[in-house]
Amino acid sequence: MTHANAGGLPFQTIGIVGCGLLGCSIAAALRSRRFPGSIVGCGRPGKNLDTALGRKLIDRAESDLGQAAAVCDLIVVCTPVDRIVEDIRIAAGRARPGTLITDVGSVKRFVCEAAGELPAGITFIGSHPIAGSEKQGCAHADSDLFEGRVCVLTPRPTSPREKVVSLTSFWQSLGMSVVEMSPEAHDRALARTSHVPHLVAAALAATLALENRSLTGGGFQDTTRIAGGDPQLWSAIFLSNAGEVTAGLRAVVSRLEELRSAIERGDKGRLEELLKVAKQNRDGLGPASKGAAAP
Amino acid sequence: MTHANAGGLPFQTIGIVGCGLLGCSIAAALRSRRFPGSIVGCGRPGKNLDTALGRKLIDRAESDLGQAAAVCDLIVVCTPVDRIVEDIRIAAGRARPGTLITDVGSVKRFVCEAAGELPAGITFIGSHPIAGSEKQGCAHADSDLFEGRVCVLTPRPTSPREKVVSLTSFWQSLGMSVVEMSPEAHDRALARTSHVPHLVAAALAATLALENRSLTGGGFQDTTRIAGGDPQLWSAIFLSNAGEVTAGLRAVVSRLEELRSAIERGDKGRLEELLKVAKQNRDGLGPASKGAAAP
16 A cells, blocks of 8 residues: 655654554554654543554553643544544633644534634634544554545634644644534535444344344345444544435435335336436445445 | 355255346356356346356357246346346246246335246245445456355245245355345334445435535445436336335434424424434444445
């Protein structure tokens, strides 16, 4: 795999807040792409931080977010969606002027709104690297997790342009393509491409009777794979994007009702037509993944 | 991979009717497991039959089903669901007494009912090897397609026991585990484990807007993979199992409505509970496949 290079990034010390799968994959990606600066891992003392230190993904472990924030010029908040806002506030309260803070949350509107009022000189710009896995923890960190994937940035019109440029180069250095969107447009799109698919996979998995388990094939397994994700983490995502998620769910349910109606009426023409649209859309994407998922 | 052995099968000449992906994978599996008899491939003259002959998966190509049936002691009908019954009737009309006919259709009740009245001495027993792919054609034939998978047999109480035993050993020799079920129980279970998942994947794929394509991750790709299947083939499956499929769809839609309601109410407890059931069910299965799907 061709590696992008993190050697020229305009940051000396990068803080990773939350050393789970995403945080540690960022650290691993920085290392393997030759980031010359220092990486501070911040989180509760325990297995993840120990693993990150043991694998030398971070130079230093810090359990106090304020202390970590005070020494970084880029802070990447990788905690679960329902903790992001609080962590941004704590970090911003102790960071030096000029510090750039971002996050990796799958929901952007409420984060960007809540992070609107930060101390002078501190910039927050939302990020959503569309990469991940249903696996959790630093033990599954993957330095190529972001390679070839898309990262959405959600700057405000008032965000300093040079900070947007720095953040863009950060994600590009991990192998990502960067696109800019408004937080609202991001949340609308991701409801359809990630949040609703998760709920659909969950609904399907939930209806599987124990006695039918041995009669599932690769189709059922693929269609429900992301239902193996963490219920708490995903609940927080759905509730933080409730309006768009419920609208997206209605669209899928309405399509399912159309399919059901065509089957009940024995309307082969309509059924094939609906399935053809689905096939065309699906054929426009790549093959199934080998385990990566966008949370 | 440890290969089961087809050397001792109680058949001299096996006819494969319909030389697409499944038919040619059966032929390839018989070859690689050292079936010593002859394999007759039957279908319309064209690319699939040419490929099957060129790859030496079959010994002889025959475009006339009656003529093929007359020389076989096992006939495996691998044509699409809406052609199976007709092909069984044609084959049975020319087969010698003692001949066993089976099929590989994903729907069993209507096939078994229609195949109830065959000439004396001809036995039909339904099979459904739960293995497949969204790919089509002999070019994608895979001699290990059936390895480690389940095959459902749907004999009637009046089916000669020695024929059930022979058919069991046939699928076992391709590496499959064999279970017996009534056609009705099969159709009810497969509606839930295969047919409804396909419709759910299709509904999801159909709602993907073009501008959101680049914002899909591995989750969306896996969840919709089977929506790439052939619309005609799948329409025939859904319509042949309409009652069970629509009941299964109602169950999934009702679960989706429960999830939506919990999100709208902001009921984190209920939401997590529903996602936990889904996760438990999903964790009880294996990892996602590398391309195999049960049609």
